Amino acid sequence: MIRSEAKLLVCIPGTPKNDVTWAYARITRAYAQYLHDLLGGEINYAPISAKEDVTHIKQAAVNCDLVVLGEPEQLGLERPLTGHPYEKFVTRLPTSFLWARRPRYPIQNILLILRLEKTDDAALEWGARIAKPSGATITILPIVPSLPVMYSLGNRIQTGLDMLLSSNTPAGQHLRRLAKRMAGWQVNSDLHLRQGEPELQIREEVAEGAYDLIVIGAESYGRLQRLLLGELVGSMLHWVERPLLIARSFS
8 A cells, every 4th residue: 555645854955045046945845845745744844054964964854754855056065076966865864865856747757767676665655656646657667787786686697678577587576566566556657678788778768758757766785786786876866857766665
């Protein structure tokens, strides 16, 4: 059963510095209010400034389901020479995180990226929670992992789409279990299958689809494994031009 309400924490600048900052804050507030109207529950605001780090937000996010952040410039966060200012939020926040990048609503089309990991369940549930009241269609894109990831997951030589379509592989069984959950929620959904490197699969799908929201599970392995196996979420922060929800398991 889909959770019916959500506790949102919206992070906005405590003292906007200029008209641009005010505009970013207004856009984020309006988008967060739209999500609140869809989901119900509670909405709270946390004023933050450039001097405050992720620890401040982490403390404010206790017992929240979703942290909503607008553009980094809205909060006065400087972009480092390498990486993205929100990468630390992705790796350290204990709750799901929504980067309201160029928000668009009403939400009619959602791209749900499945990574064949445990966090897929959280991503699936967030996609359904938003799609159900909005009437949106979810496009499910299961990512065929790169070879190092498949070996780390214990998969045999069987690779590519065969691994997803077969009912005899862990990946195929995982996909079928999630599809059954989605069907039980009676949410409109389509399945798209692609081949190639994981990031290329996502880039092509995003480029070809008019998606209002992208949902993906947080990476469940540590920094060293991300370096060895590759990561998707951190990379997406650099090029995605629409809202991105990074889901973590519900407590």
